[in-house]
Structure formats: structure tokens, C-alpha cells
Amino acid sequence: MAWLLPVHAETPTVEPRQTWQMLDYMAVDYAAAVQGGRVLSLGEYAEMQEFARAARLQLQTLPASPNQPRLLARADQLVAAVDLRADPTQVAVLARGMADDLLADYPIGAVPASPPEPARVTALYAQQCAACHGPSGRGDGVAGIALDPPPIAFTDAGRAAQRTPLALYQVISQGVPGTGMPSFAALSEADRWALAFYTGGLAYSPRARAEGETLWRERADLRGRIPTLEALTRVREADLLAPFSPAEAHAVVAYLRSRP
Template sequence: MLTRKRFLSWLLLPVLALCSLMALAEPEGAAQALHLLSYLGADYPATVAAGQVVDSGEYQEQLEFHGVLAGLVAALPANAGKDGLLQGVARLGDSIRERRDGAAVADQARQLAADLVASYRISLTPRITPDPARGAALFAQHCSVCHGEGGLGDGPAGIGLEPPPANMRNAARMDSLSLYDLYNSIGLGVEGTDMPAFAAQLDERARWDLASHVAGFSADPAAARGASFSLEQLAGQTPQQVAAEQGPAAAAALRAQRAAPP
């Protein structure tokens, strides 16, 4: 479980270590805010069910992370969209405190992330098309010791960690994350776990390559023959979103194509 001191130290890492060349043009704190919204959207649904808290420790973390999110958004530069973002953050907090339906809260978090991206013109698209083959080599070098060669979370260094390393073949969880979410998590680390931030070790291109490889663990390559997506769509949309809007076949195509971008 992540302690408050440890989490705050994560947030206070030097900006230059956290941000890629692309992200340096973004307001300080924007990447962290998007990262927290990704976490809330992905993990809240498993924390509350039918209005009841399933895991009190995780639920408390959700509340604490929302508080940090509110501070990050409040500190962003003033612009025409900021008041709406602050109101959205407040509504998200109300929903968490009222223990509302997980899917509805996840939708709120994802919409708020989209509003944040639009208000501050944050680019979610890699400047160079990711290379999953290069990402595979990076995964073997930096990640497999904890996550296992096949991404199942069964690496030797992961034994005894609490919580255990993420199982990257968990399709339900991977479907709730965009390629940018994976890229952002690699750079910033994952709160509440022992996964470190890799922004100081891996440059922007390497993190996108690694994200594309990781996305492939839950993908069926044969499904790539379905709907066609732009690089911007592959980076910014989740299979969960695409499934709701276009159906399961399109979601399967997104999974496959983000692991083998055009």
C-alpha cells in the first residue's frame, strides 16, 4: 500500500525527469493529473460494487488520490476551461464519496481527462510511430524481472511484492487503459505499487515503444484486419471506449493495431 509520504515524493520528482520533450510544452502537473484520472477510471470499479465498498484500503486511496488530483488541477494556469475542470473534479469527488456505480465513475474520470486534454491542448500522440519490436527488447531489459517474460506478473523479483506486479494479460484492465495511459505510467511509475518511474532512464520514444509492446499482451494480431485507426486514435482511445461506441469487433481491432501501429 502506498503511504502518503511516498506518494507525495512521487509527485514532487523533478519536472525534467518526468516530462519528455513533447511534455515540456504542457503545464506542469498536467501529466500527473492525467495519470491519476487514468488510475481512478481503471481501478475504482473494482473498489465499489452496488454502493458498497469492496476494499476499504483501496477506497481510501481513491479518496486521497482525488484530493491530490484536485490540487493539481487547481494549480494549472488559468484559462477558459479551468473552471469547468474544477467543477468536474468536484463532481468526481462527490461520486466517489457517494460510492456511485463503478462504470459511471470511470466514465466521469475518462471524460474529465478528455476535457483536460482539450483545455490545455495536451498531445497524446507519439511524434514517431512506436516500434513494438524495440519495445520487446526494452521490456526484457527493464520489466520482465518483475512482470515476467510473458507479462503475467510472475517475474522472480516480483515474488512477495504487495500488491504484486501487474498482470499485463488481464484483458479487462488493459481495455480500460489507452496507449497514452501506458506510456504515462511507464514514465511516472504506478502509485500504490513498487513500479518505479522510468522517465529518467527511458526517453520519450523508448517509453512509447515499450507501451506498444505491453499493449500487445492482451491483443489478438488477427483482429488487426478490422476497423482502421489513426495513430492519434490508437494512442488516445481505450478498447473499452471503442467497444461501447463501435462494438466488440472494432475494440479488438484497436487492441491489435495499437500493438502494431501503422
């Protein structure tokens, strides 16, 4: 995996977006490797150990910033937590905190120029994604049967709740080394953002979207939590909890991903 290679003195500086994508991936997928201090998959666990160490190495190559020492210290904590088979919640908090700090210090400049066009994206998904991920996003496409690891099921509600449109955009743009997911950088930026919102919304029901639309129109305090399109690209359901209920957060995310 190219992003996991040791970093030597002559290695070009790693782009922050690569490190951010790795941390976001760990926050979501570590739970598939470890539960209750027990390793569920040796392969997945070894990958998580590699990712934690690679993130630490990559952070060292970034230009100096006021928060870089803090990021490196937290990276050491992340490596230790993974080695100790820590609880997935602890690892997710560490990885997401580092990812947020990384964005604050090293903005990756990924924001849609305008809201994606829902009418176009259905055909785009069928052309570019359905062969592996399946026509409905269940991860059951014919071309994905032999892939290891298998294609992601976008209809997995638990996973959808944890991923942001920004995370999906980065995966679409860069691919995931070591898997069957290639880069779709040849697509326009607008098309990649459209696919990010579309795939991020496949786990949500029409009923949830309708409930979310009502909440969005009636709750000014809710609209204040997501004031811009850029803010929407970084929102997970958990980000809307307190004072909003899990059901309200679920519904609003369902609506906004279908009509960004």
C-alpha cells in the first residue's frame, strides 16, 4: 500500500488529505477488527496497526504548525490504543479528534463549488459504481463478487451514520490502496461530490428523508448547526446529537444528503 510505506528523508511531503483519509477510515473500520479486546479478524487488525503507524510517520513530514507536536503525541496514543486492542469507541474518538485537528491546521480545500445535481447522479452511479457496489448500493455487484475485501454496502445504516460526504469524496477521488476501490479522479469534481452525497444517502429511507425535510424547515436552531454547504460535507449523525434526538439527527442527515 503506497500510503503505508515508511517515510524516509528523501520522501516527498505527504498530502494532509491522505493522512486525514486514513484516520477517518480507522475511526469507522477499527470496530470490524476488534471488539471487547478480542481480535475479530487478523487481517483487519494488522491493517489497523499499519494505518496507525503510517499516520504517525506521515504527520512528521507535514510542514510545521502550532498543533503538530500535539498531533504527534495523539498519534502515539493511537498507536498504543490499537496495539492494546482498545475499545472501538476509544479508537474512534482518538482518530476523529486527530482528523479534525488535521483539517484545522492543514485545510485540504475540498468544498463543492455548488450543490450537486440529484437528477444526474443516478445515471452516474449506474455507470461508475453499480458493477461492484450493486444497483441499490448493497455491495452485491457482479464485478465485486471476487474482491477481497468486498465492496462497501452503502445501505449499511450504521456505517452511513459514521461517514461524512467529505470522507466519501476523498475515497472516490483517491481510491483505497490495497482494495478493489480505484481512484475516480478522472471524473469532474462536481461528479465526485454528487456521488459522495448520493452514496452517503443510500442507507436512508424515503420516510426518514420526508421527516428530515419537515424538521429542517421548522427548526431554525437545526439550520444554524449546518449553516453552509462546507459544513454539510463534514456532518455525521453524531454531530447533531444534543439537543437533537438520534431519530431527528438520522432524519435530517437523510434529507440533506438527498437535497444538499
